[in-house]
Amino acid sequence: MTAWVAPRYGGGEVLRTEIVPRPEPGERDVVVCVHAASLCSGDLHLLSGTPYLLRLGFGLRRPKNRMIGQNLAGEVVAVGAEVSEFQVGDRVFGEVPSGAFAEFVRADVKWFALVPDGLDMETAAAMPDSGMTALQGLRDIGKLAPGHRVLVNGASGGVGTFAVQIAKALGAHVTAVCSTRHLDMVREIGADTVIDYTTTDFAARGETYDIIFDLAGNRKLRDHRRALTPEGVFISSAGAPGGNWFGPIRWLGSVLLTNLFTSQTLKPLLMRPATADLQYLAELATTGSLRPVIQRHLPLSEAAAAISLFAEGHASGKTLLTASPVR
Structure with a gap:
């Protein structure tokens, strides 16, 4: 599969696409085909390695995990042996530790919630963080x-x-x-x-x-x-x-x-991802009480440029990346 990776710390200029192995689920994992993703401030911190204290946990000289991206929505394409919360074909959204800016992402089920009927993938992807x-x-x-x-x-x-x-x-x-x-x-x-x-x-x-x-x-x-x-x-x-x-x-x-x-x-405030909170946000969105404000709407192929723009600050809502789902 194709994924955006960061071989070293920096900004959007260090990012590149690579062909990497398509992930397989662990026992409590799901593999999700990414339909949409959104940027958050955490992406910038992990990409730049600042403040430098972060590097004690994420890699001193270069990122331990080169895969980037945290917020996404997509379709479940594989589930682990111990997964009962989701099944293949379910639409899900959430915030994962890394890897959302790719064709597929693997993560523990605890990071996801169902996208309810009536809510589109782009709206769901903009909400988690x-x-x-x-x-x-x-x-x-x-x-x-x-x-x-x-x-x-x-x-x-x-x-x-x-x-x-x-x-x-x-x-x-x-x-x-x-x-x-x-x-x-x-x-x-x-x-x-x-x-x-x-x-x-x-x-x-x-x-x-x-x-x-x-x-x-x-x-x-x-x-x-x-x-x-x-x-x-x-x-x-x-x-x-x-x-x-x-x-x-x-x-x-x-x-x-x-x-x-x-x-x-x-x-x-240090936000802690929670499935119940994702479900609450989805309910607000389906009832019309919540509408993500989208400043930029770009294809996932332009993720590097999107991150460079996002790093300039003065945001008006979210930056959204959309993908062409791969089967």
């Missing part, structure tokens, strides 16, 4: 309840567009912070109030929020706390820039340390 990050931040850490006032900082990106819609689906009043060119899009997906950060400082408006979900990493912690209610929850899924060696570790440390000395709840 960003959707689960938004859901776990708002529902699990934020304990969002109907009537809560939520501010999403970085509302136009992949996670941000999901966060706005999920917060609305859970009954919140949503304030979205983004740049001028994204204002209309963020309104269209349901934000009640939209703030243009190029002209307005949300922390200086005098408004306070029950939950602040920070996806931009562009403000000091004290700014977020000033805009948070005394018992409010601050969720960090970005972190302030910290250089190539340690990345956001210093920022995350300051969040955890400050949390010990305040009535507010200040927590970083």
Whole structure:
């Protein structure tokens, strides 16, 4: 089969396609024919090997696993001997450790959920990483309840567009912070109030929020706390820039340390893939409460170019890659 591989650390320029063996399932694995895939920030970190601390686990000088890509949707073409959750022909989606940017991918069944009838593969492929990050931040850490006032900082990106819609689906009043060119899009997906950060400082408006979900990493912690209610929850899924060696570790440390000395709840978010969360997202999508925002729609054959564009930042939703299924 054909797969995108990374022989060394870098950006989109280091990627190349290779003919590699088609995978066979282990006892608890499924093999999926990839119909669509999407990019996430984790792809960039694993491809570039930054922050450098990542390389202790993923390869010091070059990636231990050259296969890239984590988010996909496709059709099951083979199942392991102990797999009862899926059968050949099922449509599935999920986030796998690696290898999604290929004609076929093999992974444990725990990484997948069924694509329900009425949901297309492209929509399903766009949801796993960003959707689960938004859901776990708002529902699990934020304990969002109907009537809560939520501010999403970085509302136009992949996670941000999901966060706005999920917060609305859970009954919140949503304030979205983004740049001028994204204002209309963020309104269209349901934000009640939209703030243009190029002209307005949300922390200086005098408004306070029950939950602040920070996806931009562009403000000091004290700014977020000033805009948070005394018992409010601050969720960090970005972190302030910290250089190539340690990345956001210093920022995350300051969040955890400050949390010990305040009535507010200040927590970083590390998303953990879960089949139940994939199923929840699929239900929201089939009922019309959730619609992934797609910024770029490219063929899988242009994955290297897509990653280079994605690395430039200023995303407006997701980058989607579609494949021509192979039998």
